[in-house]
Structures are given as structure tokens and as C-alpha cells.
Amino acid sequence: MxxxxxxxxxxxxxxxxxxxxxxxxxxxxxCGHHFMEMFEKRFRKTIRELGLIKKNSTVALALSGGKDSTVLLHLLSDLQRSLPFKLVAITIDEGIANYRSKTLIVAKRECKKLRVPLRVVSFKKESGKKLDEILRADKSLLPCSVCGVFRRHLLNKSAKEAGANLLAIGHNLDDMAQTVLMNLMRNEPLRLVRFGEPLADDEKFVPRIRPLMRAPEKEVAIYAMLKGFKVTFTECPYAHSALRQEIRNHLNELEEKYPGTKIRIFNSFVTMDGWMRKGIGNGFAGQKFKRSHCKTCGEPSSAEECAYCGIISKL
Amino acid sequence: MxxxxxxxxxxxxxxxxxxxxxxxxxxxxxCGHHFMEMFEKRFRKTIRELGLIKKNSTVALALSGGKDSTVLLHLLSDLQRSLPFKLVAITIDEGIANYRSKTLIVAKRECKKLRVPLRVVSFKKESGKKLDEILRADKSLLPCSVCGVFRRHLLNKSAKEAGANLLAIGHNLDDMAQTVLMNLMRNEPLRLVRFGEPLADDEKFVPRIRPLMRAPEKEVAIYAMLKGFKVTFTECPYAHSALRQEIRNHLNELEEKYPGTKIRIFNSFVTMDGWMRKGIGNGFAGQKFKRSHCKTCGEPSSAEECAYCGIISKL
Known part of the structure; x- marks a missing residue:
């Protein structure tokens, strides 16, 4: 088959x-062998061409235990053989019953197998409450918004604590193409430019890299399967963004009829991103994108108080 | 209802x-009255805010006789009462049996009613052959590609001959949003930047304005209906772009579920376009976007010979 x-x-x-x-x-x-070869070559080419990882960097991998980050863990671990850099993994335990516990087992097992040090950072320990508890306490909060704010904050903080100068994220090509379209459809073009890399340098912000950004989601799944990685395909029980789901389906339909659509969207974005960064740089850099830090926690923030501390203060 | x-x-x-x-x-x-008032206000606001038409301009309207250009004809004609400018209409007769003849009747009737001078420019008279004949003679040609090249060339040329310094096109919001997505999905970001307005000034190129670009297609149809304009809704018999059709359907679905999607895509594009133009301007203007004219006809062209003359020479 x-x-x-x-x-x-x-x-x-x-x-x-x-x-x-x-x-x-x-x-x-x-064939399976040559598919895996192509997949690994593309990964290394992405790293090399975009200069994502420099010699002797320390890379913190955001490891959920799902297929994307688990595949990325193995690829990065392999890469250490030809490129000397330090690798650590960080798993965020949001405290979602019957979900995170399963992927945590995968994260721990794979890290042990590859001898990659793993930090587990839990919402409960950091903020006093599990995500489940936060959402029960305040019904007006949207699960994905709270979780996103907390995860971004804690990933950045723990990456710094681990001495990392790069934070690797398992986003695949589908995630990238969906995000381009979502930001367009929400009229949030600034987010689009920001998601390549931050517009303002900040020594407190660990730059993110996305080495799987050219790998279609389907291929990540096939690779994980062919390599025999035992990953769980459980979905988060909290409702996923309805818009993302919708766009995912449309994009899959378009990809089916016009193969290559996802990579073309992504490539368009890369070109446009270059032009936009130049345009913005000359336009209002220094004014809108000055460094700013949260008055409470000192972490990078575009407002006086960061979103994380804003939510924490109301718990 | x-x-x-x-x-x-x-x-x-x-x-x-x-x-x-x-x-x-x-x-x-x-109600019908207040819908029409809103529709006309938005049209005038678009003209005013973007400075699309200056006092004493000469505007050539590309009038197909379909709903969009017919509505635009009436709106522009009305606008002349408060803003003094000259208006002429140009209808391109491609020579498509059982199609253009019907819309030509509309174009002639509405122009006569409003006393707007109309030029009918036919493929047959200009190039010696109707579109139907061109396509019969060379089966390898794609109808929409040939027609697009011919129409753009003849519209620009006849607008100049009519003394126009602006060419008004009936593109509505749906056309704009579809084009943004199509160019993304085809990885043609430069087309995206060009479609706002040309990147290089050229005295031989009549700048295009799209005063209906903020009006959803549905609303243009409702307006035409409420105003009692007798427009035909015949579709061109040549296959429409399959990709555009696909994107149109997806966008309509998304608009249904997330009202405002089309205008948000368009607004994103406007913001990004500003950044990109600045970025490109500082990057490679003068090199890539130098003025260039076709060696055969002298019209603006990015290549040595324009696409129009290229097709003509093979007929």
C-alpha cells in the first residue's frame, strides 16, 4: 500500500x-528508506540554509510528546553527531486531565532513550493552579488563550534558565500555512511579520526556530510511523480554534487538488516577510518595537504588565 | 423576505x-433605502480617503455590462454632480459568441441613458481575429490567459486614446480577497504588490483604480437589483479559473461562518502592501522596476516584446 x-x-x-x-x-x-533520507536531508538543509543553529549553541526543544516535537527531538539529537551543540528538552505540563499525562510518558521515555536532559515545567508549580482549575475558577477565560499565554511565558523562562540561546518549536508546514491564512483572515498582519522572528531584539527573549517548517504534517506522521516512534495521537480535550480547523480542512482540500499549495503559501510568506521587515524597519522601528519588560516579572512584554502576570493576578 | x-x-x-x-x-x-445610502457612502468614502479621483481627471471606465461595472458606471456618473471630472466608458468586445453581444446591449443602453460616451474596442478590429477564432486556430492557448493579455493591452491603449489619466475597474471585495489568496497559493507575491498600483511610474501606463474594492459582491448584486438596473448575469462560456472558483467557494463558506473575513483579508493586504512597497522601494527599485516598452508596439512591458505582440505575431 x-x-x-x-x-x-x-x-x-x-x-x-x-x-x-x-x-x-x-x-x-x-520507498521507506528514500523517503526518510529525503525527510532528513530537507531538515538539515533548512537548518543550514537559514543558519538556524550555530556551532556550540544551546537549543531548548519545546517537547510536547506529540508526533512533531518527538520527531524533532530525534532529528536534533542525530544532528548533534555532525554539528556540536547542546540540546535540552522542556515539557510544559498544563495540568489537563487524561491528556498531558499520556504525552509526558512519551517525552520522558524518548529523552531517556536519547540521553537528552528533560525539564518538566508545570502550571501548578509555577502559578499554583492547573489549567483545568484555572478554567473551572473563571468560566469567562478561553482555554487556548490562557494556555497559549502560559506556555509561551514558561517556555521562554525555562529556556533561559536552562542556558539556551535558541528555542526549537515543532511547527510543521501545515501549521505555518494555516497561521499565514489565519492572520490574514483576522487582519493581524503584524503577527504575521512577528512570527518569523521577533521584530525587536531583547536579551530576555529566546529566539524561536522552527526546523520542521518545510515538512508537511502528513510527512511528519509518516516519518514517525516508519521510524517506529511510539507517539500518541491524542487531541487536547479543550476545543481547538474553530477557524484553524476550518482553514486546515480547506488547505487540505486545496493541496489535494493543487499539490504544493502549502509550500507555495509558505514561500510567498517568506518573500513578503523580507520586504515587510525592510519596510517596517525603515518606517517605525525604535518607536513601536522598543524593548519593554513586564513591571511584575521582568519578562519581555509589549505592555506595562505581561499577559501572564495579568492572568495570574486575577487567579 | x-x-x-x-x-x-x-x-x-x-x-x-x-x-x-x-x-x-x-x-x-x-431597509432598501438605507442599504443603498450605506453602499453609496462607502463608495464615496473609498474615493475620498484613497484620493482615487482628483478634480478635473478624465476617468475611463472598463465597462463589461455585467453587474459590477454597470453599478460603477452609475455611481461614477452620480459622483460627477459633486466632483467635476470627465467620464468615458470602454467596452472590450472579445468576440465571444452568445455572450458579449448580450452585455454589449446593456453597456450601450446604460451609457446612452447617462450620456456617457462609449468606445467599443473589438479584438477583431484590433488584431484581425475574434477570441473564438484565435482559440480555434491554436488549441494550445488558454482562453483566460489570451483574453486577459488582450483586454489589459487594449484597455490601456484605448484609455490613453480617450485622454484618460485613470482607468476604473469594477473589481469588488470578493475579487480582491480571492486575488490575495490566489497569489499566495501560486507563490506570486510580486503580483500581489503590483496589483495595488504599478511599482514603476510609466507615462504610457494608465493607473487603475478600483472604487468598488470594499463592496462585497453580494451587495453589488443587491444594489443593482434594488436600483432596478437591468444587467445580465450570463457567465463567460470559457472555463473560469478552477483555482479562483475553488477559492471563491471556500471564502464564501468562511464569510458565512466568520462574517467580515473578506474585508479583513483585504485590510491585511492593504497594511502589508504599505510595508512591502517601502521594503521593495529601498531594496531593488530602479533595477527591477525600470520603465520598459515593447519594441513592437511601444506599450509598457516588462519584457522586450509585450505579451500582446507575442500572441499577435503567432496568429
Missing amino acids: VFPKSPKSSVCSKCHAPAAVFLAYAPTHL | VFPKSPKSSVCSKCHAPAAVFLAYAPTHL
């Missing part, structure tokens, strides 16, 4: 072994 | 008369 659907009785374009994967956007058939 | 579907037994938010239209993105109900 070749995944996804493809012309019948096909063979790998590299070695003529039976094909395991069909890449419609290429279009090409690959 | 209120169009589109809306909460029952609703009244106009302005005068409490029975509502005729429900604007989900506002959200507000309007």
Missing part, C-alpha cells in the same frame, strides 16, 4: 523498490 | 422600516 493514494503499481524513483510514499507535489514515489 | 438569511421579523436599524438586507459582518439590518 502506498500512502497517500497514488498511481498503482509504482516503484521508488531512486531505487525501484516498491514505493511506500507518493509525494504529489514533487511528483515522485519513494 | 430579508436577504441573506437573518434573524426573523427584523427592522432597519436606521428607520425601523421592514429590513430588506442583513449585513452579518456589521451586524445590522437595513
Whole structure:
């Protein structure tokens, strides 16, 4: 069986072994071995071309235990053989019953296997309350908003504590393309420019890298499967953004009919991002993007008090 | 009956008369009178805020005879009462059997009614062949590509001949939002920046204005209906772009669920366009965007020979 659907009785374009994967956007058939080779090459090329990781960096990986971050853990661990850098993993335990506990097992097991030090940072320990408790206490809070604010804050803080100068995130190509469209549809163009990298340098902000940003989600899943990684595919019980779900479905339909749509959206964004950064840089940098720190916790914040401390103070 | 579907037994938010239209993105109900007032106000605001038409300009309107350009003809004609400018209309007759002949009747009738001078420019007279004949002669040509190249060329040329310094196009909000997404999905970001206005000034290029760019397609249709304009809703018999059709449907679905999506996409684009133009201007203006004219016809062209002359030479 070749995944996804493809012309019948096909063979790998590299070695003529039976094909395991069909890449419609290429279009090409690959056996399992050559698919994994292509996947790993693309990962290393992304790192190299964009200069994502420098020699002797310390990279903190945001490890949820899901397929994307687990695949990224293995790829980064492999990469250490050819590029000397330090790798640590951080798992945020939000305190979501019947969900995080499962992926925490994966995170701990995979880190132990690869001898990557793991820090588990819990909402409960940091703020006194689990996410479940926070949401029960204040029904007006939106789960994904609170969780996003807390996770971003704690990831940045613990990455710094771990001595990291880079924070690696498991975002794949689908996440990137969806985010481009979502920010367009919400009229938040500034977020679009910010999501490449922060517009203002700040020594308290650990820059994020997304080494899987050119890997379609489907391929990350196939890679995890072929490598035999035992990841859980449990979904977070809190409602996902309805808009993201909608856009995900539309994008998948468009990709099916016009293979390569996701990577073209992403490439458009990269080009436009370059122009926009230049335009913004000359326009209002220094005024709008001055460094600013939260008066309560001292972490980077665009307002006087950061969103994290804002929520904490009301708990 | 209120169009589109809306909460029952609703009244106009302005005068409490029975509502005729429900604007989900506002959200507000309007009677026919107040809907038309809103529609016309938005049109004048767009012209004013963006400085689209200056006093004593000569505006050539690309008039197909469909709903968008016919509505624009009436609005521009009305506008002449408060803003002195010259208005002429240009209809391109591509030579498409059982299609253009119908809209030509509308164009002629409405121009006569409003006393707007009309030029009919035909593919046949200009190039010796109707579109139908060109496509029959060379089966490899894509209808929309040939037609687009010819129409753009002839509109620009006849606008100049009519002494116009502006070319008004009936593009509505849906066209704009679709184009933003299409250019993203095709990885043609430069087209995106160009479609606001040309990146290089050229005395041979008549700048285009799109005064309906903030009017949703549905509202243009409702306005035409309420005003009693007798426009035809015939579709061009040549296959429309499959991708545009797809994107149109997705956008309509998203607009239904998240009212205001189209205008937010458009507003994002406007903001990003400003940043990109600044970035490009400082980056490679003067090199990539130097003025260039076709060696055959002398019209603006990014290549040595323009696409129009390229097709003509092969006929």
C-alpha cells in the first residue's frame, strides 16, 4: 500500500523498490528508506540554509510528546553527531486531565532513550493552579488563550534558565500555512511579520526556530510511523480554534487538488516577510518595537504588565 | 423576505422600516433605502480617503455590462454632480459568441441613458481575429490567459486614446480577497504588490483604480437589483479559473461562518502592501522596476516584446 493514494503499481524513483510514499507535489514515489533520507536531508538543509543553529549553541526543544516535537527531538539529537551543540528538552505540563499525562510518558521515555536532559515545567508549580482549575475558577477565560499565554511565558523562562540561546518549536508546514491564512483572515498582519522572528531584539527573549517548517504534517506522521516512534495521537480535550480547523480542512482540500499549495503559501510568506521587515524597519522601528519588560516579572512584554502576570493576578 | 438569511421579523436599524438586507459582518439590518445610502457612502468614502479621483481627471471606465461595472458606471456618473471630472466608458468586445453581444446591449443602453460616451474596442478590429477564432486556430492557448493579455493591452491603449489619466475597474471585495489568496497559493507575491498600483511610474501606463474594492459582491448584486438596473448575469462560456472558483467557494463558506473575513483579508493586504512597497522601494527599485516598452508596439512591458505582440505575431 502506498500512502497517500497514488498511481498503482509504482516503484521508488531512486531505487525501484516498491514505493511506500507518493509525494504529489514533487511528483515522485519513494520507498521507506528514500523517503526518510529525503525527510532528513530537507531538515538539515533548512537548518543550514537559514543558519538556524550555530556551532556550540544551546537549543531548548519545546517537547510536547506529540508526533512533531518527538520527531524533532530525534532529528536534533542525530544532528548533534555532525554539528556540536547542546540540546535540552522542556515539557510544559498544563495540568489537563487524561491528556498531558499520556504525552509526558512519551517525552520522558524518548529523552531517556536519547540521553537528552528533560525539564518538566508545570502550571501548578509555577502559578499554583492547573489549567483545568484555572478554567473551572473563571468560566469567562478561553482555554487556548490562557494556555497559549502560559506556555509561551514558561517556555521562554525555562529556556533561559536552562542556558539556551535558541528555542526549537515543532511547527510543521501545515501549521505555518494555516497561521499565514489565519492572520490574514483576522487582519493581524503584524503577527504575521512577528512570527518569523521577533521584530525587536531583547536579551530576555529566546529566539524561536522552527526546523520542521518545510515538512508537511502528513510527512511528519509518516516519518514517525516508519521510524517506529511510539507517539500518541491524542487531541487536547479543550476545543481547538474553530477557524484553524476550518482553514486546515480547506488547505487540505486545496493541496489535494493543487499539490504544493502549502509550500507555495509558505514561500510567498517568506518573500513578503523580507520586504515587510525592510519596510517596517525603515518606517517605525525604535518607536513601536522598543524593548519593554513586564513591571511584575521582568519578562519581555509589549505592555506595562505581561499577559501572564495579568492572568495570574486575577487567579 | 430579508436577504441573506437573518434573524426573523427584523427592522432597519436606521428607520425601523421592514429590513430588506442583513449585513452579518456589521451586524445590522437595513431597509432598501438605507442599504443603498450605506453602499453609496462607502463608495464615496473609498474615493475620498484613497484620493482615487482628483478634480478635473478624465476617468475611463472598463465597462463589461455585467453587474459590477454597470453599478460603477452609475455611481461614477452620480459622483460627477459633486466632483467635476470627465467620464468615458470602454467596452472590450472579445468576440465571444452568445455572450458579449448580450452585455454589449446593456453597456450601450446604460451609457446612452447617462450620456456617457462609449468606445467599443473589438479584438477583431484590433488584431484581425475574434477570441473564438484565435482559440480555434491554436488549441494550445488558454482562453483566460489570451483574453486577459488582450483586454489589459487594449484597455490601456484605448484609455490613453480617450485622454484618460485613470482607468476604473469594477473589481469588488470578493475579487480582491480571492486575488490575495490566489497569489499566495501560486507563490506570486510580486503580483500581489503590483496589483495595488504599478511599482514603476510609466507615462504610457494608465493607473487603475478600483472604487468598488470594499463592496462585497453580494451587495453589488443587491444594489443593482434594488436600483432596478437591468444587467445580465450570463457567465463567460470559457472555463473560469478552477483555482479562483475553488477559492471563491471556500471564502464564501468562511464569510458565512466568520462574517467580515473578506474585508479583513483585504485590510491585511492593504497594511502589508504599505510595508512591502517601502521594503521593495529601498531594496531593488530602479533595477527591477525600470520603465520598459515593447519594441513592437511601444506599450509598457516588462519584457522586450509585450505579451500582446507575442500572441499577435503567432496568429
